[in-house]
Amino acid sequence: MENTISTRIYDFLKEFPPFHLIAKEALLAICGEMEVRYVEEGETVFKQGNNPDKHFFVLREGAIGLYREMQDKSLLIEICDEGDLFGLRPLLHEDAYRMSAIAKEESILYAIPVQQLNKIQQQNEAVASYLTFSFQTTAAEHRSEAESLLQMGKKISVEKDALYFDLQPISFTANPITIAASETIQQAATLMTKHNIGSLLVAKEGLPIGIMTDKDLRSKIATGTIPLQGSVEKIMSAPVITIHSRENVAEAQLQMVRNGITHLCVTEDGSPNSRIVGILSEHDLLTVRGNNPSVLLKRVNRAKSSTDLKEIRTKVNTLLARYIEQGAPIAFITEVVSNINKAMTARAIDICLSEMESEPPVSFAWLALGSQGREEQLLMTDQDNALVFEDVGEETYESVKNYFLTLAKSVTKVLHEIGFEYCPADMMASNPQWCLSKTEWKQQFHSWITNPTQEAVMFCTIFFDFERMYGDAELVQALSDDVYDSIHSYEIFLNHLAKNAIQNPAPIGFFRQFIVESNGTHKNQFDLKARALMPLVDAARVLCLSYNISSKNNTVERYRALSEKEPENEALFDSCIDAFHILLRFRTEQGLQHGDSGRYVSLEQLNKVEKLTLKACFKAIKDVQELLQLRFRLSQML
Structure with a gap:
């Protein structure tokens, strides 16, 4: 009879x-x-200094923290994720444990007898190489990082204040092994095995041109797609992403998140046009907090259902709260969370596409709108999205549109299940009004721009901040081109957009009192979004549109681009950036504290410092709105 428990373990x-x-x-x-x-939260799996167990471990569910006791300090070295190996010392050495393993939450472990795997690795060189590399990474590199932190005399708790760990300089492998693109894959694999490494930089005259990893060997060679005698050039990833040797862990991790990679090439000046000085892998980065962005992205890519994605988004909220508590730069937080949100949206679409009865009939693109389109969505607010599909003939239009409406309804449902509420105004791709062909979108944008009613301008403030989440990039670029073509054929539209941007003036009254809601559900509360954040967002948008700056959606990036166009107003735009960062952080703190969107604030709950900080931000709003009034001669329109 089949051992079902063994089979389940095998399947995992x-x-x-x-x-x-x-x-x-x-x-x-x-x-x-x-x-x-099974281990309870807080339970010790093994303790530093103890003799090794006869088993090493694989984490099935939960989270295990690896800690090093040094000079009366307990440093969190790594968080083990699902599928991670730990406790490898008894497999490779017979001395005492150098770290302690403690459950950070309820966890299930697979304890693997050392004797059993010893037999395997004696017969399987690839397994032996992987285990040796995994052990060396944890035992040596993590130890040196922990020791260097203590030597710096930082009086911080890594568990509570892990950000400072992230801001440490990267620790990379210097003088890495390289190979020429013309060498065979077999030669590369032999080199990797000989040096117990999981990657090779591909170089030409000392400059990086690509990278080959053990993942490439598994996905392209082990599957039989490419023969071993093929050239390295056939399976390497190019171009290689590079980083400067003086960069910090946070930036390195952000580069990996942004590009969906696990290795970075370290060069003399940080560019691919300078000589190689080292290589940085994901394993080189300390995992000093419970949720690592790279790990979360991996989980997103493995997710098979909305339930899986919801669990991940919950962990993102935990990560967000920790970053806010630690005082991490809001720009860093925003980019990390935005990248994860984008990956989750893409994965939701992939899941829904796999459940459709057929492949998409034509190319399409999924667009995020509003705060997600600007990559400023941190909290779980409602979803705003749209869909564009390639033009088709009249005879197939209805069937094509129905296909994408069906897909959109599935996707918005999954996003809702993850935690992104349905848009109350139904500005979603599941609405036939916002699921259109390329030509229909062009006509819609042109109509709004040439007939700028109050409703049309309102739609423009939402739809003009679109960002491709999935699908055909050329379709999205075509939409952007259409918007700017229409604006420049009817430039008076910018005046209407600027007028809308000053509808909510600096949110403080004559007696230096906050302007609060006078009625409704949120009476006597301060609307942080409408009265503080959106005036800055709207001003940046209209000014960038006037300069035809089409590559920037993010508010901060827009103000930076404007500083280059108008150096005489650099101080003003810098103050807008500072104000936006402060307000976005404040809204996020309020939302996390109250379990909502953070939009409405009860002033009586704010202390004096918080009120003064908010008031200081309002000057930037006042100044940039005065610039709009003069630039677009709005006094003539009022």
């Missing part, structure tokens, strides 16, 4: 290295000898 392990390198029969045999252990 075969998806993770190095178990994917072990033959099915051998892995099933190992699974039959494993122990399944």
